[in-house]
Amino acid sequence: MRKTGLSINMEHPKKYFLLGLLTICFLQIKNKVFSQSNNKDPFQKIKSIPPALQTIPFNDIQPSGWLKMELQKNLNGFTGHLDSLVPDLILNDDIYGTKRLSKQVKSKNLGAISAEGDWQVQFLWWNSETQCNWLDGYIRTAILLKDQQHIKKAEKIVNALLATQDKDGYLGIYDPELRYKFDNENGELWAKTTLFRALLGWYEYKKDPQVLSAIVRAVDNVLKAYPINQSRPFYTTNPNAGGLTHGLAFTDVLEQLAKITRKNQYLDYCLFLYKDFSNQVINEDAQYAKLLDPNISLMGHGVHTYEHLRSVLAAYYASGNPALKMALYSFLKKIEKVTTASGGPVSDEFIGGRTGNGLLGYEFCSLHELMIGWIDLLEKSGDNLYAEKAEHLFFNAALGNTHPTESAICYLKQDNSFQLTGGNNGDTTDKHQTRYRYSPVHKEAAVCCIPNAGRIVPYFIQNMWMKDAQGLVATLLGPSVLNTTVSNTAVSITETTEYPFENNVAFQITAKSPIRFSLKIRKPQWAIAVKSSLPYKELNGFLVYDQVWNLSTKLVIDFTSEISKKFTSNKEVYFQKGALVLCHEINASQQITKTYPIAGLHESTYQAIQPIAYQYSKGVYASMPNNSCSVWVLNPITGKQEQLMLKPMARTILRQVSFKMIP
Numbered sequence: 334m335r336k337t338g339l340s341i342n343m344e345h346p347k348k349y350f351l352l353g354l355l356t357i358c359f360l361q362i363k364n365k366v367f368s369q370s371n372n373k374d375p376f377q378k379i380k381s382i383p384p385a386l387q388t389i390p391f392n393d394i395q396p397s398g399w400l401k402m403e404l405q406k407n408l409n410g411f412t413g414h415l416d417s418l419v420p421d422l423i424l425n426d427d428i429y430g431t432k433r434l435s436k437q438v439k440s441k442n443l444g445a446i447s448a449e450g451d452w453q454v455q456f457l458w459w460n461s462e463t464q465c466n467w468l469d470g471y472i473r474t475a476i477l478l479k480d481q482q483h484i485k486k487a488e489k490i491v492n493a494l495l496a497t498q499d500k501d502g503y504l505g506i507y508d509p510e511l512r513y514k515f516d517n518e519n520g521e522l523w524a525k526t527t528l529f530r531a532l533l534g535w536y537e538y539k540k541d542p543q544v545l546s547a548i549v550r551a552v553d554n555v556l557k558a559y560p561i562n563q564s565r566p567f568y569t570t571n572p573n574a575g576g577l578t579h580g581l582a583f584t585d586v587l588e589q590l591a592k593i594t595r596k597n598q599y600l601d602y603c604l605f606l607y608k609d610f611s612n613q614v615i616n617e618d619a620q621y622a623k624l625l626d627p628n629i630s631l632m633g634h635g636v637h638t639y640e641h642l643r644s645v646l647a648a649y650y651a652s653g654n655p656a657l658k659m660a661l662y663s664f665l666k667k668i669e670k671v672t673t674a675s676g677g678p679v680s681d682e683f684i685g686g687r688t689g690n691g692l693l694g695y696e697f698c699s700l701h702e703l704m705i706g707w708i709d710l711l712e713k714s715g716d717n718l719y720a721e722k723a724e725h726l727f728f729n730a731a732l733g734n735t736h737p738t739e740s741a742i743c744y745l746k747q748d749n750s751f752q753l754t755g756g757n758n759g760d761t762t763d764k765h766q767t768r769y770r771y772s773p774v775h776k777e778a779a780v781c782c783i784p785n786a787g788r789i790v791p792y793f794i795q796n797m798w799m800k801d802a803q804g805l806v807a808t809l810l811g812p813s814v815l816n817t818t819v820s821n822t823a824v825s826i827t828e829t830t831e832y833p834f835e836n837n838v839a840f841q842i843t844a845k846s847p848i849r850f851s852l853k854i855r856k857p858q859w860a861i862a863v864k865s866s867l868p869y870k871e872l873n874g875f876l877v878y879d880q881v882w883n884l885s886t887k888l889v890i891d892f893t894s895e896i897s898k899k900f901t902s903n904k905e906v907y908f909q910k911g912a913l914v915l916c917h918e919i920n921a922s923q924q925i926t927k928t929y930p931i932a933g934l935h936e937s938t939y940q941a942i943q944p945i946a947y948q949y950s951k952g953v954y955a956s957m958p959n960n961s962c963s964v965w966v967l968n969p970i971t972g973k974q975e976q977l978m979l980k981p982m983a984r985t986i987l988r989q990v991s992f993k994m995i996p
């Protein structure tokens with residue numbers, strides 16, 4: 334995730350070449366950018382649009398069942414121990430405090446394999462991302478599991494970070510000599526984004542006004558240093574500036590702060606940031622004019638592109654400008670094109686104008702960023718489609734990337750994984766490629782995906798319930814307990830289910846005193862029938878139960894699914910049952926390549942015992958028990974048809990998800 338621009342130049346000659354092509358391509362459309370934006374101001378504020386749904390403070394939703402176990406596995410493993418697994422990047426680099434970047438700093442241990450280069454000190458922001466994305470996931474995981482020991486440790490880290498705040502409110506990684514004075518790559522806004530997201534999570538839990546005040550002062554310090562419409566925070570003389578452009582995600586902080594303080598100035602600032610980002614000469618897909626042009630494919634560093642979806646969305650909702658709505662919808666079409674069967678978007682670092690298919694890798698960071706993009710769209714639009722996309726990505730691509738029993742993930746993985754030995758399906762062209770294998774750290778590549786693997790589960794959980802003007806909305810389904818209030822009455826809802834591994838869900842609704850409100854339950858789009866123990870009306874893809882809820886009410890819903898045959902954007906066939914994408918699981922042998930001092934943590938590669946890329950013609954398929962499906966496919970080695978038993982890709986290691994079509 335972090336290894337953009339600079340590191341690519343040093344380590345990956347092929348990517349350097351690609352980057353050169355990208356630069357030419359982006360510069361060619363530069364003139365178009367300015368001519369289009371001159372016609373009519375797409376960044377003019379018309380009227381901000383209120384979101385259709387409201388999020389709930391994250392610790393009001395507790396996980397249970399398999400989701401709780403997943404979270405616990407992370408806390409016992411990489412999320413609970415990353416600081417001691419990479420002490421040089423986290424514990425020993427007080428980058429926000431005593432080791433802030435100044436002109437005197439000449440180098441920094443950044444973890445990844447890197448050669449000497451013409452470094453400039455402002456580039457050395459990487460450890461801030463590692464530290465604070467890890468901290469954000471760690472804080473939320475510890476709180477959701479109510480683990481007092483880890484909560485105490487989190488509090489200590491938060492307090493130490495808050496203590497680094499300067500008198501003028503500055504919280505960040507640069508000393509006064511460097512801060513806010515850049516004309517090139519820098520991590521000013523990005524280092525703040527990752528830190529403030531973690532601090533906002535802590536504030537939601539602790540409700541300590543001093544924490545909120547510290548965040549407000551720190552954000553206001555940015556607004557003062559980069560005055561709205563009178564500064565150029567994204568100006569750079571070098572169009573490849575990965576840390577700088579990560580900084581557009583500062584809109585995450587601004588939007589959350591606007592929710593808490595109800596101050597619209599933070600939303601207006603989102604619009605300003607996107608405007609300035611769009612007007613600079615930088616190699617990024619999400620710039621306004623590039624989005625508008627359907628002939629410009631997504632090219633850039635995947636994780637940037639997918640996280641910027643939220644910023645485009647923030648700018649549109651802050652302005653209500655239809656020009657930005659057009660840009661947003663065009664962006665969504667482009668993302669659709671690069672998405673694979675599992676919901677993973679192409680991002681083996683770069684997208685490179687390719688179309689999603691079973692053999693292209695996606696970075697774990699991209700999975701997290703795009704999933705919360707879908708959730709953001711759900712919150713703002715109330716459209717069930719985006720809940721479907723978030724669930725689809727989480728249950729398939731993300732759970733299909735996470736090791737089923739150990740605390741480890743792949744930095745890069747594909748839908749069709751025939752080998753996980755470092756390179757893409759056994760490719761050894763790049764000897765430094767280690768991303769396609771399991772590790773609880775991935776230090777050789779970059780410690781970016783592991784922190785995000787610690788964020789994706791709590792972020793999914795905290796968005797399982799939202800509110801609207803009429804009551805409560807079950808937006809993402811799964812085992813959980815909600816404790817909230819409706820019109821000042823305490824309401825608790827226990828959701829008991831194995832969903833998506835089973836499709837029946839039981840809700841126990843408890844109210845402190847009888848109260849009428851509407852309870853909306855998302856109907857998955859694949860459900861062909863619904864059985865419900867209580868009467869409901871269906872509205873916009875939600876089952877609506879509008880009634881008086883007495884002290885305790887039980888509601889049981891059963892969604893009927895069937896096997897569906899689907900096609901990827903490059904016309905490969907795959908099968909889905911309910912929310913789960915199915916695969917042919919390939920037997921594999923594990924080789925442990927490194928062991929860590931924490932029990933059970935190690936790195937490993939997997940080799941297929943018999944890798945065969947099956948093909949599909951018109952083979953018969955049928956639903957089988959336990960979310961499985963039988964299908965007749967062609968074995969291209971023997972030339973014979975074989976019957977395979979497909980199972981969910983979640984919790985698999987080597988597998989084939991999509992099948993090339995043959996006549």
Ligand SMILES: [Zn+2]
Nearest residue numbers: 334698781782
């Ligand atoms: Zn990553």
